[in-house]
Amino acid sequence: MTQPVHATSVDSPIGIFDSGIGGLSVLRHIHAQLPHEHLLYFADSGYAPYGGRSEEWLIARSLAVAGFLFGQGAKALVVACNTATVAAIKAIRAEWPGMPIVGVEPGLKPGAAATQSGKVGVLATDRTLRGEKLLQLRDQIAADTGAQFLLQPCVGLVDRIERGELGSVETAAMLEQFVVPLLEQGADTLVLGCTHYPFVEELIRQVVASHATGPVTLIDTGDAVARQLARLLEGAGLLRPAGTPRLRGYTTADPATLAAAFHGLLGLTPQVESVNVA
Numbered sequence: 001m002t003q004p005v006h007a008t009s010v011d012s013p014i015g016i017f018d019s020g021i022g023g024l025s026v027l028r029h030i031h032a033q034l035p036h037e038h039l040l041y042f043a044d045s046g047y048a049p050y051g052g053r054s055e056e057w058l059i060a061r062s063l064a065v066a067g068f069l070f071g072q073g074a075k076a077l078v079v080a081c082n083t084a085t086v087a088a089i090k091a092i093r094a095e096w097p098g099m100p101i102v103g104v105e106p107g108l109k110p111g112a113a114a115t116q117s118g119k120v121g122v123l124a125t126d127r128t129l130r131g132e133k134l135l136q137l138r139d140q141i142a143a144d145t146g147a148q149f150l151l152q153p154c155v156g157l158v159d160r161i162e163r164g165e166l167g168s169v170e171t172a173a174m175l176e177q178f179v180v181p182l183l184e185q186g187a188d189t190l191v192l193g194c195t196h197y198p199f200v201e202e203l204i205r206q207v208v209a210s211h212a213t214g215p216v217t218l219i220d221t222g223d224a225v226a227r228q229l230a231r232l233l234e235g236a237g238l239l240r241p242a243g244t245p246r247l248r249g250y251t252t253a254d255p256a257t258l259a260a261a262f263h264g265l266l267g268l269t270p271q272v273e274s275v276n277v278a
Contacts, residue, residue, distance in 0.1 A: 008075035010240045013038035013248075014229070015069030016078040017062075019050040020162045021261040022196030023080030026104060028266055029226040030078065031247075034239075038246045040072055041270075043261075044277075046252030049158045050083040051125030058127075062088035063095055068250075068277045075238050076100035078229060082124060082194050086131035100232035106193030107219040108137055112147035114217045115189040119148050121182030123204075124193030126153035150187055154178050154194070161196040164264070172203050179207045183216070191219045198222065199265060250275045 014034075016027050020043050027041055042065055044050075050058060062084045066077055077099065079085045079092065085103030093101050106128065111120040128134060129151045138149050157174060165171045182190065190208070192198055198220045208216045233239045249272035251258040259272040 008073070008238065010238055011038070011243075012073050012075035012238070013040045013246070014076045014078065015040045015042065015066075015072065015074030016080050017042035017044065017065050017069060017084075018081040018195055019043075019048040019084070020045045020158070020196070021258065021265070022158065022161065022194060022199070023078075024261060024265055025195050025198040025220070026078060026080040026222045026225050029222040030229060031245075031266075031268075033223075033226040034230055034233075036240045036243050036245055038240070039248070040069055040074060041247070041249045042069060043249065043251040043253070043258050045162065045254075045257065048162060049125070050081060051127045051155075051158060053083075053127065055087045058084055058087035059091045062092060064277050066092050066096070068275070070096060070099070076229065076233060077102070078225065079103040080195050080225070082106060082128045083131075086128050086133045100229070100236055100238070102225055102229045102232065104195060104221055104225050105137065106134065107191050107221040107224070108134075108141050108149060110221070110224070111149075111189045111191045111219050112141050112145040114219065115147055115187075117186050117188040118146060119150060119186045119188065121150045121152060121179070121185075121187035121190045122193050123152050123154050123178060123190060123197060125158065126155060128193060129153050150182050150185055152178050152182055154197075157200070158194065158196050161199055164261075166199055167203065171200060172206065175200065175203050175207050176211075179204060180211050183208065183211050187216070188212075188214060189217045189219060192221075195222070249273070252277060
């Protein structure tokens, strides 16, 4: 049975959720491209990481979080988590048909367009890389373009980013283990296939600078997500054209941690509260 939503208007907020702080990299693009929109951000940090969860669990959890945000009056939803998108976006759209719903997926198509060597490295969680949706997309784009996608699971990286270890020696060493083999196989393009990963982009660039024999392009899909959201809102007549935006954060863990991430990563200071979403 599909779920009801509150009546929406141009002044209704946009709901954004991720397993933790990674989706803030997407919120950053949305806030820049749609500066008048009210935003609700949900960090499901009490249940993070999502990468090792079953598809059944991810669907149930994503539906619960989406239901909470629609219950707060959201006029649109951004699933700012690659793992949740791969596993659950079809179920979310079926539950709330007609609502503007945008997911994030590793940027395989822009990666194929950018590569000169024909080899594209894809950094993502193991769960994302095993998802049927991603594998089908990989095969389709490979057949259309001839690009070869080198899939690299980054086990443990989300945990380090959630702990704020964005520039540590240990995180740099972990990234070397993930990135260098891709470079050695000839990848000249790296897709950041998890919304957490743009927050360690500088470390990735340092690894590339130390080991690459030529230029390497990094693909972050947050900008494309924001543009797609804007198109959907405009098509539905729901763009907020002017006014001061409100930003609010929700988390299933310590609200001080999310507040610190907002301030440290984005320079924003929204009200943040802890919620229990079952």
